Amino acid sequence: TVNGDRLWQSLMDLAEIGAYDDERTGLRGVDRLALTDADAVGRRQVIMWMEQAGLTVRIDRMGNIYGRREGTDPTAAPVLTGSHIDSVATAGAFDGCLGVLGGIEAVRTLDERGITTRRPIEVGVFTEEEGVRFGTDMLGSAVAAGRLTLEYAHALTDRDGLTLGGELTRTGFDGPTDVCLAPPHAYVECHIEQGPVLAENDVEIGVVTGVQGISWQEITIHGRAAHAGTTPTRLRADAGLAAAQIIVHLRALVDSGEYGDLRATVGHLVVHPDLTNIVPARAELTVDLRNPDDASMARAEEALAAFLRDLENSGPGLSLTTRRMARTAYVPFDEGVRKVIAQAADDHGLDHISLLSGAGHDAQEIAALCPTAMIFVRGEYDGISHNPREYSTPEACAHGVDVLATTLLRLAGQ
């Protein structure tokens, strides 16, 4: 078993980087968007911990960081673990960080036991997993796995028009090594569940069977600015109303039950000129769809597209454009790795169930390169995440990393 106190301390220390106090709730949250100053400080802290744990650190051209512990067989492909330390703007301490700090803690534990492995073990820290700054999630791992190109990623811009490539340079994380990852032997990632399933089933460990599909798009609506007092309703082309109709319709699609286990979220929404007595001339919103079933996802996307066409034709003056931000299909995880995880949980005397991931994870990208699976740790308060209330107990975190360490050891061999 790993040192749960040391693991917890590192989680709490990292959470101070980019911390903020939420006035309304009195909670302390984390705001560490990818490649901001706070993220850069966090990265340097993690690199320091990696070096203290004896890992050899390399950084690739996407800013992905890898810490390597050598094995006894210099020709063997490494076993990779890891996750991300970038956060959303209203985050807790655990999302991503548990996988990175858990990987480092697993290595420390092997060192303390004097255990050598045949294969190298590497701990990865992937850039912009959240996708909220530059618009595409799992970005660093997607480029490492070859699904997206480095050029595409470097050219992405944030809301201030800053490019990811420029921000890599500015923060000093435009590393020298090739971003294309040589296929590891296997990949395993420990992460908080970010949902209610483990708690509802009262088990400690989730063996993740796969990740549901993710569809992100941005919709821009052009209407016509007009005076709120004088413009008859029939003469309006109200971009804000159209945005509201899309949001309400998305919930109706979910509630209809016709699209399987669809989830729909509009997290980003702005109107222009955004003034009390002006009918909005323009609105911009993002649509985040999730579905474990690819066919249902495609039908939901088509239903939304049809609604957008109807909206555009509903009156003169409205025009809509959409831009694809991110799209992933359902990704199943490897049965072999899942068995190793389940066995490790059994060895530690921990209850476990199999479950699907609601969130996207770097594991789903690395799964294109090698056998991959994930370990989920249960969360409190319905598993709330992307919220300062996100919380997993020190015991739950330690148990997850116990399973991770044992899994890594099995996969790396002795």
Add this chain to the structure above:
Amino acid sequence: TVNGDRLWQSLMDLAEIGAYDDERTGLRGVDRLALTDADAVGRRQVIMWMEQAGLTVRIDRMGNIYGRREGTDPTAAPVLTGSHIDSVATAGAFDGCLGVLGGIEAVRTLDERGITTRRPIEVGVFTEEEGVRFGTDMLGSAVAAGRLTLEYAHALTDRDGLTLGGELTRTGFDGPTDVCLAPPHAYVECHIEQGPVLAENDVEIGVVTGVQGISWQEITIHGRAAHAGTTPTRLRADAGLAAAQIIVHLRALVDSGEYGDLRATVGHLVVHPDLTNIVPARAELTVDLRNPDDASMARAEEALAAFLRDLENSGPGLSLTTRRMARTAYVPFDEGVRKVIAQAADDHGLDHISLLSGAGHDAQEIAALCPTAMIFVRGEYDGISHNPREYSTPEACAHGVDVLATTLLRLAGQ
């Protein structure tokens, strides 16, 4: 008749102050929010024109500007005209400016004809008529008329937390004279219609019978930030969805026909944290209701309040607060002043009809002090306003100011 070319030139000159180019439409608009640097430059330009026209300028503690032309009877109450030069962020050249520059042009014309009047004539420029920077419209005239206090107005803040009082000081428009206006003999304001009625009826001049009621409120919705991928729909408290439901419901209230000639607009809408994969924790929106019938307005407000209560009770985790921003009842204009206007239009051989104002105007505030009415000038393109396409022809503007000059002369007497 006035000098239409000179009037037009001053409108175009003033429109260069705060001008911007709209990339999408290729149109040139005006962005001159109250007490910004652009507004201050515009004010100084107007004061210069007033002084060149021989007017004696005074500025009150609300930044309202009055230019006075003396009459032959030093004890007589003045006839007041005017409007505002602050604009919304996507404005044209005419809203407000026509009334101010038309007033100055009327005075120039009297001077050129060597006409003296018994009563003084004053041209007023009222502060923050639009209400989009500090949240309450017709603010300067409402304080001048005693409906709102100077303390209330000075304490209002913009989105950056700057107070109106502070911005008056910063721009140098915290004038020395008392804001309470001694009742004028009469008030008449020339303004663009900002709507389609005059064009649809193919007449030049509108004699305004009154201004419909205005109800502005801000609604803040608190929900719960949550992960878009992992949070089951049943566990969400989505502040953005609630905002969308309000917007869609408001349109349903309008379309129901049960609230008379109700208009409803949500012009301001923001969500927080405003990120793709986070269920909005908070949303803020403004509701702008207009109704010519006070009872129908009250019923519409009650229907909205009931909907907000239902929304709050619809699921756990949602809470709503409302803040009143502005509220005016229907204001009827004086029949005597309306008759003088109609007679002046007849004298100039201009067709006219009576109509209600859809927009709020300083006239509705000054109406509490003295007999008041307004002259409307027709607009092109369905009378679109609060939009760079806002346009009235040089002829239409000159005709409106012809009627204004003649009306002022009649009211001021010789």
